[in-house]
Amino acid sequence: MLTKLLVANRGEIAVRVLRACAEQGIESVAVHTAPDAGAMHVRLADEAVPVADYLDRDALLDAALRFGADAVHPGYGFLAEDAAFARAVGAAGLVFVGPPAEAVAAMGDKVVARELASAAGVPVLPAVTTSDPEAVRALGAEHGWPVLIKAAHGGGGRGMRLARGQAEVGTALTAATAEARSAFGDGTVYAERYLAGPRHVEVQVLADAHGTVAVLGDRDCSVQRRHQKLVEEAPAPDLADGMRAAMAAAACRLAGAVGYRGAGTVEFLVEGDSFYFLEMNTRIQVEHPVTELVFGVDLVHEQLRIAAGARLGPLPSLPRGHAVECRIVAEDPSNGFLPVAGQVRELTVPWAPGIRFDTGYEPGDTVPPQYDGLIAKLVAWGPSRSAALHRARTALAAVVVTGVPTTAPAAAAVLAHPGFTSGPVTTGWFEDVVAPTLAEEPEPAGAAREAGGAWIAGRFHRVPQQPRPGVEPGRLRDPAPQRGARSGPGRGRAAPRTAGTGDGRLISSAMQGVVSGIEVAVGERVTAGRIVARVEAMKLENPVHAATEGVVEAVCVRLGQAVAAGEILLVLAAATVDGTAS
Structure with a gap:
């Protein structure tokens, strides 16, 4: 013990x-x-x-x-x-x-993980584990375009680029390799067939040191922004019984093949009546509470028991009811989901039957800019999916967080959307359908607007705010952000506005963070909307776009440098007809 x-x-x-x-x-x-x-x-x-x-x-x-x-x-x-x-x-x-180091290493290398999954009889997407452009072009020619270039040692959308045809392969490989090297210290990438509209479904496994592997159902985690999950539910809705059983069996085989121990999650992409291995997370998942509520099993307790050498006891084979989880993260949905640090001044939680609230904060605590901005997870259980969603909507509407904006309005918009309530959605649904509407939320009028504030669970709360660079004091937010062009595997999401001078020649950071990418060089011509730099804050990387066409006159920061909101990153000069600076 x-x-x-x-x-x-x-x-x-x-x-x-x-x-x-x-x-x-x-x-x-x-x-x-x-x-x-x-x-x-x-x-x-x-x-x-x-x-x-x-x-x-x-x-x-x-x-x-x-x-x-x-x-x-x-x-x-x-x-x-x-x-x-x-x-x-x-x-x-x-x-x-947690699991043995050997299992962590095997599943942490996506190329090795794919090979082990395939050997265990787990379906995988067609892929090439090489950065040779010709091999990638051959993959696309044989299995169809687009092709997705991915970092072998990454996650969260980092080191990932989409090649829609042969002409884009070279650029995609170069960009993915550079980002993977910068983010993970290893530029190894591979390419696989890209699924345009999959669901993200994962299977929870538990394994002890005595060779027993058990499955505790599945979860649907398709509601995502920037490859980060926002709303999760268990069990995954509208899965055919045969597919559900096949995914569970595949997860068990893979866990057994790598000598797994403890709690782990095998993630799959589902398209039509087929599923494909995505990755295995060798740890407890953020969304584990939905599984706990429908199976009545405390997964962290099981982790501790297994680590102490105990055998897995009898576990439920079927879920009871349905559960949904909403992540409440310190981000501004109205401004491209930019992370925001600050003090949580008020945190009011509705205590009601079937409601669970996991948090690491109390009123007066500060969300620091250095780390993940997850404030809490609101989880609702009900005897049916519709009952769980109703409880979640009611509870989320009563949650009040002041001091920092949060993703609660985004989660509320998901739970109320008929596209979600009527059945499962795909991984691109939120960014295509819901995210654009969040930036268009009408501002409150009169005194409420003048006081400043934040939308919390669909209601406006007055919150004193620091004025942003280039924004008049008292405004809730900038005008509707410019829509970002589709880039890589992401969808058409609201891109944060570039703060700076009126003509857009000074490109500054919209937030406090660390410079994680400089995409241009002095003398290079850029077009309006192009990503010119990346700033990472609270574990999310945010692209910085050029607001106008020009030639890079100066790069004012270096990789790894900490920058404040409004700090100048680059300077553009007007371009002449021949592309040089004027």
Whole structure:
């Protein structure tokens, strides 16, 4: 049995694990960086220790050993899928609450994961595991266009480009390789057939150290923006019984093939009556609560039991009812889902039957700009899908968050949309259908507008705001953002406006963050709407577009540089007829 656990994470998932420890009588140790010194997970832990960086393996292991922990739980994100960390935890004589390092490494390399899935009889999309342009062109010629170029060691849409035909292969390969190298330290990419309108369905597995692998149903996670999930539900609606059983069997085979242990998720793309392996997440998932509510199983408790050597006991074979989860993230849906840091001044939650609210924040806590902006997850259960959706809509309308804008209005728009309530949607549905309407929400009139504020669950709440560069004080938001052109596998989403001078020659960052990409060089001619730089904030990378045509006169920042909202990134000069600067 585990006696003391170090939680190598922060925010909502750290709070979730700490509470599970308290329920099982396990002492807990939290770690925190300077921005998180007063965070909720620090207040809840039995002990807490500061670290300079959540990614510092040595510091985390030193903290675990100094405080007498016998196990480490990585949560999700950060080092949760880092094979080197899992290996180091074991080498230090500690228990890693997760799968063996070998399974983490195998599933973390998408090329290797595809090969193992195929060997286990799991359907995979046609692909080539080479960056040779001619091989990619041959793939497209044989199986059809478009072809998707993907980073072998990435996720979240990073290092991903779409080639719609032979002429785009070279550019797509170059861009995907560069972004993969910048984001993940490895420029390895591969290409596979692209599905234009798939669903994203995943299967929850549990495996113990004694060879038992079990499935706890499936989830639909197709409502996404920027390849990040927004609304999830279990079980996946409108799946044929035969396909549901086949996906469960495929997930079991793959978990068994890699010697899996603990909680894991096998993700699939579903198109028509076919499904294809996407990836395996070797950790607890953000959306695990919907599975817990329909199966009555605490997955974090099971993780801790399995890590302590226990065998899996009898588990339910069928779900009961339906559950839906809405992620409440510190982002501004009316401005291209830009991440926003700040203090959560008010957090009001409706307590009602069938409602669960997982959070890592309390009123007065600050959402720091350095990390993921997930504030909470509102989860609703009902005896049927329609009942669960009704409960979720009612509860979400009563949630109040002030101090920062959140994705609650976006989730409310999803739950109310007939396209969602009538059945399953595809991964591009939200960005094609719902996201454009969020930027067009009418502003409140009169005193409410003058006071400033934010839309929370479909209602306007007054919130004092810092004026944005180039925006008159008191306005709720900029005018409707310019629609972004389709780029890569993403859909036509609202692109953040470029702040700067009136003629668009000064290109500045719309948010505080870190420069994660510079897409142009001095002397290069750019067209209006082209992505010229990328700024990462709270784990989301946001493109910066040129507002006008011109020639790059100066690049004012470097990769990895921290920038403030409104800080100048590039300067454009007007272009002459021959393309040179005037």
